[in-house]
Amino acid sequence: MSSRQLQVFLNNHLQSLKQQGLYNEIDALESPNGPIITINGRNLVNLSSNNYLGLATDERLKNTAINAIKSFGVGSGAVRTINGTLKLHTLLEERLAQFKQTEAAISYQSGFNCNMAAISAVMDENDAILSDELNHASIIDGCRLSRAKIIRFKHSDMEDLRQKAKEALESGKYNKIMVITDGVFSMDGDIAKLPEIVKIAEEFDLITYVDDAHGSGVLGKGAGTVKYFGLSDKIDFQIGTLSKALGVVGGYVAGKQALIDWLKVRSRPFLFSTAMTPADVAACIEAINILTSSTALNDRLWENGDYLKQGLKELGFNIGNSETPITPCIIGDEVQTQQFSRRLIEEGVYAKAIVFPTVPKGTGRVRNMPTAAHTKGMLDSAIAIYEKVGREMGLI
Numbered sequence: 001m002s003s004r005q006l007q008v009f010l011n012n013h014l015q016s017l018k019q020q021g022l023y024n025e026i027d028a029l030e031s032p033n034g035p036i037i038t039i040n041g042r043n044l045v046n047l048s049s050n051n052y053l054g055l056a057t058d059e060r061l062k063n064t065a066i067n068a069i070k071s072f073g074v075g076s077g078a079v080r081t082i083n084g085t086l087k088l089h090t091l092l093e094e095r096l097a098q099f100k101q102t103e104a105a106i107s108y109q110s111g112f113n114c115n116m117a118a119i120s121a122v123m124d125e126n127d128a129i130l131s132d133e134l135n136h137a138s139i140i141d142g143c144r145l146s147r148a149k150i151i152r153f154k155h156s157d158m159e160d161l162r163q164k165a166k167e168a169l170e171s172g173k174y175n176k177i178m179v180i181t182d183g184v185f186s187m188d189g190d191i192a193k194l195p196e197i198v199k200i201a202e203e204f205d206l207i208t209y210v211d212d213a214h215g216s217g218v219l220g221k222g223a224g225t226v227k228y229f230g231l232s233d234k235i236d237f238q239i240g241t242l243s244k245a246l247g248v249v250g251g252y253v254a255g256k257q258a259l260i261d262w263l264k265v266r267s268r269p270f271l272f273s274t275a276m277t278p279a280d281v282a283a284c285i286e287a288i289n290i291l292t293s294s295t296a297l298n299d300r301l302w303e304n305g306d307y308l309k310q311g312l313k314e315l316g317f318n319i320g321n322s323e324t325p326i327t328p329c330i331i332g333d334e335v336q337t338q339q340f341s342r343r344l345i346e347e348g349v350y351a352k353a354i355v356f357p358t359v360p361k362g363t364g365r366v367r368n369m370p371t372a373a374h375t376k377g378m379l380d381s382a383i384a385i386y387e388k389v390g391r392e393m394g395l396i
Contacts, residue, residue, distance in 0.1 A: 021334035021364070022355050032057045035373040037350060044350040045382045047308075047368040052325070053217055053297040054373030055247025060290065061283040068282030076275035081264070084275035092281050095288045096252050099223060100240075101232035104260035107284075108269055109276055111213050111241030111251035115142030117267035118237055118253045119180070122207070123148040128174040130164055130206070132156065132181045132192070137358075139180060139211055149174065155185075158196045165204040178207040183215035183225030187359050187367060189322025191219070194229045201234075209237040217245020218324055222291040222298045242280075246287040250276050300372040301325055304379060308370045311383035316396040320365075327368040328354075329386070331395065337364030340393060347385040 017023040031038035034057045037046040055061055068088065078084035089107060096105035108114045119142035123129060127148040131139065134155045143150050151168060154160040161179065168177050179201055181192045194210065201208045212224045220227035222245070226235050236259065242250035253263060264270060290297070305325025312319055318330040331337040334355045341353035344366065355364040370379060390396040 021336075021338045021353075022357075024353075027350075035371060035375070035378055039350065042348075044345065044348055045374075045378050045385075047349060047351040047370065047382060049369055049371065050214070050244040051247055051373070052245040052301055052369070052371050053247065053291075054371050055245070055287050055290070055297075057373075058247065058287075058290075061247060061286050064286040065279035065283040068278040072278035074279070075277055078274065079272060080270055080275045086275070086278060086281070088278055088281040088285070089275060092285050092288075093252070095285055096254055099288050099292060100238050100252075100254035101223070101227060102238060102254040103257040105252050105254040106260045106263050106267075106270065107242070107276060107281070108251045108253070109273055110249065111211075111239070111243060112138040112141075113269040113273070114239045114241075114251040114253055115139050115211065116145060117142075117269040118239065118263060119143055119148075119178075119209070120146040121263055121267040122146075122259075123176065123178055126174065127176040127178070128168045130161060130168065130177065130179040134185050134188070135180065135182055136186060136211070136213075139182070143180070148178075156190065156193050158193055158200065161197065162200050162203075165200055165206060169204050176207060177204065178209055180209040181211070183210050183212035184218065184324050184326070186214045186326065187354060187365070188320050188328060189324045189326030190320075191215075191225060191228075191323045194225060194231055194235075198231055198234045207237075208235045209239070210235050211239040213239070213241045213244060213251075214324070214326065216240040217291060217298070218301065221295050242284045242287075246284055246291075248280050248283045248287060250280055250284060297372040301370070304370040304372065304374050304376075307376065308368060308379050308383070311379070312368075312386060315383070315387050315390060317386065317390065325370055327370065328365040329368060330363060330365040332362055332364060334361070334364045336393070337366065340389065340395065341366050343389045343393065344385060347389060349382045349385045351382075 027039050029037050033049050036043050076084040093105045115138040123146040125147040129143050129148045130151050133152045151164050153164050183192055215225035219225045226232055238254040242248050309327050320328045320330055337353045344351050351366045351368055354367045
C-alpha cells in the first residue's frame, strides 16, 4: 500500500467513524485521576475512572512506591526469567495467591497481557473455547491468538452454554474444551453465573477460566467474583488486573501450582517482556494489604454505587441490569450518546460515551463509575447535571 493509498484509507475511515458517532476524542488530565479531575483548566466530577477504591491516589501507595524506587530503582532491568525477578515480585505473587485463595499466582505487565499469555499457553488449534458473547476485547484477542476453535454462547445463557458444551464434547474434534467468561461485565455491570457455569463445566469436563478484572476489589468483600460465590477451588484460571480496584498497573493469573509453573515457562509476555517496575509491584502489595485489613473502602464503593443508581433511576434513566457499582446510562443511538456525554462534560460531569465496538451497535451508553473516593455532595452534583441535560435533550 503506497503512502497515498494509506492516506485515502485513513481519511475515509476516520470520517466515517465521526459521522456514525463512533470516533472517540481523548482528553488529557491535568490532575491525578481522582473523584474530581481537571481538564482544560476546568474541575469536573469524574465518573469515568476504573479507580474503584480510590487507591490510585492513595498516600500509602504513593509513599510505598517512592520507597521502592529508592531501594530497587525505577526499572526491573530484565525479563523475569533472566534476572528481572526481584524479591518484590515473589512477595506480590505470594500475596496474590493468598488474596485469591489459590495455590499460586503469576504477575504480568497488564491485564491484557494476562489473556494474551494464559489462553495461548494452554489452548491450541486442537482445542475449543466456549466464550460468552459479551466477553471483553483482551479475552477475544487471547482466544484468537491460541488458534483454538472459538464457540460463542449467548450472554449468560446457561442453556445455550450447556448445549454448545455438549455438542463440542460429543463431536470428538477437540482435545481440550475451555469455558471462559468475565466475572463482572464492565459495560453492563452484571455478574457471571459462575455456580451454573461450574456445574456445566463439571458435567462436560471443561477447563474454567474467569477474568475478574472488574470483580477483584469489588465483589466478595474485595476478593472477587469467585470468592463471592465460594468457588475458589472450582475455577482453574482466575485472571485479574492490578490497575482498576488496586489502583496501580499490571495483571495476574491465579490457580494451581502446576498451572503457574507452566505459565512461567510457556507464556510469551512473561518470557519476552521486561518485568513490572519495583514501584508498581510494591504499590500493588500495599493495595492488597489495605484490602485484606479492612472492608471500609469496599463498603463505601457499594454505598456510593447504590446512591448514584437510585438517583439516576428516579430521574427515569435506563440503567440496565447492573448488579455492581458500575452504572450504565443507556441511550441507544451512538450520535445522541456522544452528544449527551459532551453536554454532561460541558456542565461539569466527566462521563464518557461508550459506543461500538466496545458495546453492540444501537446500545450506546454513558458508563458511570462512582468510587469509594466520591462524596455524597459530588454525586448530588452529578445527579443534578444529569437531570438538567436529560430534560434538555428529551431523554427523561
